[in-house]
Amino acid sequence: MQVHDMPALAGLRVDGARLWNSLMELARIGATEKGGVCRLALTQLDKQGRDLFIAWAKDIGCTVRVDAIGNIFARRAGTRDDLRPVMTGSHIDTQPTGGKFDGNYGVLAGLEVLHTLNDNNVRTAAPLEVAVWTNEEGSRFVPVMMGSGVFAGAFTLDHALAQKDREGVSVRDALAAIGYAGEGVVAHDVGAYFEAHIEQGPVLEANDKVIGVVQAALGQRWYDVTIEGMEAHAGPTPMELRRDALLVAADLIREVNRIALAHAPHGRGTVGWVDVHPNSRNVIPGRVKLTVDLRAADDATLLAMDRALREACEQAGLPVKVDEVVYFAPQPFEASLVASVRESAHALGLTSMDIVSGAGHDAVYLARVAPAAMIFVPCKDGISHNEIEDARADHLEAGCNVLLQAMLRAANASEGEAA
Amino acid sequence: MQVHDMPALAGLRVDGARLWNSLMELARIGATEKGGVCRLALTQLDKQGRDLFIAWAKDIGCTVRVDAIGNIFARRAGTRDDLRPVMTGSHIDTQPTGGKFDGNYGVLAGLEVLHTLNDNNVRTAAPLEVAVWTNEEGSRFVPVMMGSGVFAGAFTLDHALAQKDREGVSVRDALAAIGYAGEGVVAHDVGAYFEAHIEQGPVLEANDKVIGVVQAALGQRWYDVTIEGMEAHAGPTPMELRRDALLVAADLIREVNRIALAHAPHGRGTVGWVDVHPNSRNVIPGRVKLTVDLRAADDATLLAMDRALREACEQAGLPVKVDEVVYFAPQPFEASLVASVRESAHALGLTSMDIVSGAGHDAVYLARVAPAAMIFVPCKDGISHNEIEDARADHLEAGCNVLLQAMLRAANASEGEAA
Numbered sequence: 073m074q075v076h077d078m079p080a081l082a083g084l085r086v087d088g089a090r091l092w093n094s095l096m097e098l099a100r101i102g103a104t105e106k107g108g109v110c111r112l113a114l115t116q117l118d119k120q121g122r123d124l125f126i127a128w129a130k131d132i133g134c135t136v137r138v139d140a141i142g143n144i145f146a147r148r149a150g151t152r153d154d155l156r157p158v159m160t161g162s163h164i165d166t167q168p169t170g171g172k173f174d175g176n177y178g179v180l181a182g183l184e185v186l187h188t189l190n191d192n193n194v195r196t197a198a199p200l201e202v203a204v205w206t207n208e209e210g211s212r213f214v215p216v217m218m219g220s221g222v223f224a225g226a227f228t229l230d231h232a233l234a235q236k237d238r239e240g241v242s243v244r245d246a247l248a249a250i251g252y253a254g255e256g257v258v259a260h261d262v263g264a265y266f267e268a269h270i271e272q273g274p275v276l277e278a279n280d281k282v283i284g285v286v287q288a289a290l291g292q293r294w295y296d297v298t299i300e301g302m303e304a305h306a307g308p309t310p311m312e313l314r315r316d317a318l319l320v321a322a323d324l325i326r327e328v329n330r331i332a333l334a335h336a337p338h339g340r341g342t343v344g345w346v347d348v349h350p351n352s353r354n355v356i357p358g359r360v361k362l363t364v365d366l367r368a369a370d371d372a373t374l375l376a377m378d379r380a381l382r383e384a385c386e387q388a389g390l391p392v393k394v395d396e397v398v399y400f401a402p403q404p405f406e407a408s409l410v411a412s413v414r415e416s417a418h419a420l421g422l423t424s425m426d427i428v429s430g431a432g433h434d435a436v437y438l439a440r441v442a443p444a445a446m447i448f449v450p451c452k453d454g455i456s457h458n459e460i461e462d463a464r465a466d467h468l469e470a471g472c473n474v475l476l477q478a479m480l481r482a483a484n485a486s487e488g489e490a491a
Numbered sequence: 492m493q494v495h496d497m498p499a500l501a502g503l504r505v506d507g508a509r510l511w512n513s514l515m516e517l518a519r520i521g522a523t524e525k526g527g528v529c530r531l532a533l534t535q536l537d538k539q540g541r542d543l544f545i546a547w548a549k550d551i552g553c554t555v556r557v558d559a560i561g562n563i564f565a566r567r568a569g570t571r572d573d574l575r576p577v578m579t580g581s582h583i584d585t586q587p588t589g590g591k592f593d594g595n596y597g598v599l600a601g602l603e604v605l606h607t608l609n610d611n612n613v614r615t616a617a618p619l620e621v622a623v624w625t626n627e628e629g630s631r632f633v634p635v636m637m638g639s640g641v642f643a644g645a646f647t648l649d650h651a652l653a654q655k656d657r658e659g660v661s662v663r664d665a666l667a668a669i670g671y672a673g674e675g676v677v678a679h680d681v682g683a684y685f686e687a688h689i690e691q692g693p694v695l696e697a698n699d700k701v702i703g704v705v706q707a708a709l710g711q712r713w714y715d716v717t718i719e720g721m722e723a724h725a726g727p728t729p730m731e732l733r734r735d736a737l738l739v740a741a742d743l744i745r746e747v748n749r750i751a752l753a754h755a756p757h758g759r760g761t762v763g764w765v766d767v768h769p770n771s772r773n774v775i776p777g778r779v780k781l782t783v784d785l786r787a788a789d790d791a792t793l794l795a796m797d798r799a800l801r802e803a804c805e806q807a808g809l810p811v812k813v814d815e816v817v818y819f820a821p822q823p824f825e826a827s828l829v830a831s832v833r834e835s836a837h838a839l840g841l842t843s844m845d846i847v848s849g850a851g852h853d854a855v856y857l858a859r860v861a862p863a864a865m866i867f868v869p870c871k872d873g874i875s876h877n878e879i880e881d882a883r884a885d886h887l888e889a890g891c892n893v894l895l896q897a898m899l900r901a902a903n904a905s906e907g908e909a910a
Contacts (some may be wrong), residue, residue, distance in 0.1 A: 090741060155561050200775065209741070234522050236791050269759070271727060271729050272596060272724055272726075272727045273723075273729070273732075274723070274727075274728060274729075274732045275724075275729060276729075278732055290726065290828075292726075294773075300775060304692075304693070304874075305691055305849065305850060305875065305876065306576045306761035306763055306784045306786075307691075307692075307711075307759070307786060307848075307850035307851070308690060308691045308692025308693075308694070308847070308848070308849035308850050308851030308873070309693060309759075309849065309873065310692070310693075310694060310756070310757075310759065310849075311748070311751050311752055311758070311759060311760075313692075313693045313694070313697055313873070316748070318744060318760075318762055318763075319744060319745065319748055320767065321741075321744075322740075322741040322744035322745050323741070323745065324736060325737060325740075325741035326738065326741050326742065326745070329735070330732070332730050333730055336730070337729070338728070338729075339730070340725065340729065340730060341774065342701065342725035342735075342775055343732075343737055343776075343798050344725055344737075344767075344771050344772045344773055344774050344775065344885070345767065345771060346765060346767045346772070348763075348764065348765045349868050351763070351764050352711075352763050352764060353713065353782040353784060354761065354763055355786050356761055356763065357763060358763075363772040365725045365773050367725075369724060377660065389591075390848060401554065416716060429726075429727070430724070430725070430726030430727040430728065430729075431724060431726035431727050432726070437665065441498070446874025454723060454724075454728065454732070455723070455729070456727075457724065457725065489561055
């Protein structure tokens with residue numbers, strides 16, 4: 073069967089049981105007692121996971137290449153290898169108390185797509201690739217999304233290789249220790265990039281939809297805020313003579329929420345971390361530090377939120393210091409690929425909805441250098457980065473079928489376009 | 492000179508320089524580099540301070556008795572030893588980073604009063620006593636105000652003796668180790684009790700007054716509050732699907748402030764301690780614990796504040812657990828003694844104002860078993876429990892003169908009243 077025979081290709085379906093079994097088998101490496109996975113980047117457990125992926129990729133006839141930051145690319149030849157590859161992928165490193173699905177699903181869904189094409193003797197025009205990106209989680213080494221970040225030129229290879237974990241081990245040495253220090257980085261152009269992922273949020277479940285058609289990744293601005301008041305005894309200090317830093321902090325926490333609500337539907341604002349000094353029951357807090365995390369789907373909104381936050385801090389009644397510590401630009405996904413995901417879901421008879429990605433993903437960096445899109449499936453109660461992270465086998469299968477169809481469309485569409 | 496010669500007695504003045512020098516000499520025991528004092532209860536340094544007090548008391552002809560909880564009573568005989576003693580005192584233990592004046596001033600002002608009477612050959616009808624109460628601060632052993640608490644029957648001697656510090660040393664053993672385990676407790680009635688103390692707050696300074704006429708000690712209700720939300724990722728979780736425990740905490744912090752302001756002038760409300768879980772920059776807080784400290788001058792007000800707090804917690808929008816952990820009843824001081832303090836200040840030409848004590852003092856327990864009153868003098872910037880605690884020599888002298896006059900009036904007034 074060739075890519076041209078679209079009606080026949082539209083009938084192709086992945087093997088949901090095989091996908092599920094591969095997820096469960098990979099989850100054994102670093103399995104935790106509570107049913108989660110602890111497989112930190114570039115550890116011996118990560119090596120075992122990578123080895124398993126490569127063994128599976130070779131079993132289904134792929135060629136495998138590892139680049140200098142340890143990204144793995146399993147390639148299935150097309151009929152026209154002059155075309156740029158249609159790529160999918162994600163990561164297999166986890167949080168210390170991570171789950172079975174975050175990242176792993178995107179990688180193994182990619183392998184399942186290739187497997188399905190083999191089973192049905194389908195050849196695509198463009199080559200297909202499944203990528204395993206190094207250190208997406210950032211639990212052991214920062215920055216997060218390291219492999220895709222280097223691939224997309226967000227930071228340099230040398231910068232990434234020089235980063236060290238808490239024991240002082242560098243990325244360079246950790247890659248060498250597990251035998252995953254390859255050669256070259258970036259190098260190859262990508263015709264289209266898809267990433268299937270559990271939503272890691274509650275939206276699909278709340279709306280009873282199976283497929284999330286991801287339109288964009290939210291931009292992020294993170295801040296460190298310090299409020300200076302005057303430490304004093306709670307007993308002898310009347311209300312009118314206080315300079316209570318926590319009271320101002322409370323108002324800012326509420327204000328961050330107001331700012332987010334004022335920028336619906338995609339504005340988000342969170343205070344997640346608070347440090348109170350001296351943090352004693354009968355002492356009026358003299359200093360409070362807190363973090364602010366603002367997110368929005370476009371830069372104009374994010375900037376308006378930034379201004380509202382700074383204005384609130386200026387009018388807080390006590391001296392407030394605001395330091396911006398992180399900025400990620402909002403990243404829209406490629407309209408034609410997003411439409412293809414939506415149409416694939418529709419053609420498969422699956423319920424779907426447009427959604428944004430509030431979190432970072434390798435696809436966000438890939439979108440800087442290639443047309444990219446993401447496919448979300450629900451996870452139980454929206455919980456991720458947790459050992460109790462869970463997802464339904466039928467949802468994972470459905471997302472994988474959407475990935476299959478979207479990749480086939482892209483591999484067909486790209487036929488006329490030489491690399 | 493006898494107590495009856497009131498016009499002559501009204502001209503008596505303490506020796507401010509001698510008082511100041513005694514404060515500075517006692518402050519050398521446990522002196523810190525930053526100019527403060529660290530003399531924890533029942534340590535070897537506390538023993539040195541006690542030994543010095545007793546030496547000074549004997550120098551001026553006092554008899555000295557130590558009771559079973561280590562309280563020291565230096566007694567100056569009256570012309571009629573059948574009368575109940577007029578007592579003053581405070582404590583000489585300090586916070587780990589304490590100052591030179593908290594407690595020490597009340598004890599040494601008492602000795603200075605006796606010294607002044609000796610210098611002027613004044614004999615009083617009732618005996619006078621200066622008490623050094625054990626472990627007022629509660630830094631090493633809890634409960635706080637231990638010596639005066641046992642004296643007033645707030646808790647039993649056995650309970651106090653059984654308490655242990657962080658190293659497992661009991662009060663009983665610590666008293667024995669420094670040779671201050673005396674015999675008997677309470678036993679003697681008190682005709683009147685006065686305590687001179689630095690304000691430990693900013694009210695006198697803000698109002699430019701030298702003498703605080705303390706009408707009452709605020710009652711206190713302390714609470715542990717726990718707010719249960721849902722921990723979730725800040726990125727993928729839209730505002731409308733959140734259960735943010737910190738947002739509810741922020742509203743409660745503001746509400747505690749509102750409750751206090753609604754119960755002016757003496758209502759006080761403080762959140763001093765906050766614990767956020769998991770306290771991570773990009774995670775919506777799933778659980779927040781905080782403390783609430785409510786104070787008021789009368790029980791009806793304190794109860795109204797308690798009800799307002801509980802109502803706010805019930806209407807908070809997330810489950811909130813409220814545990815009351817401490818209750819101290821409001822403690823009015825004896826009207827006639829308070830008036831005597833006010834009149835003494837006036838007669839001395841000192842500026843004064845009525846004030847409440849927001850903090851606990853030994854006098855608060857004494858007021859349960861004897862007529863009692865307090866005299867406050869300003870401390871710099873209202874700062875106490877700090878090595879930079881400071882007070883002016885002329886203010887300390889002024890407060891000591893008020894103490895002298897008030898004690899003389901009481902020792903005269905009590906003449907007709909046998910013990």
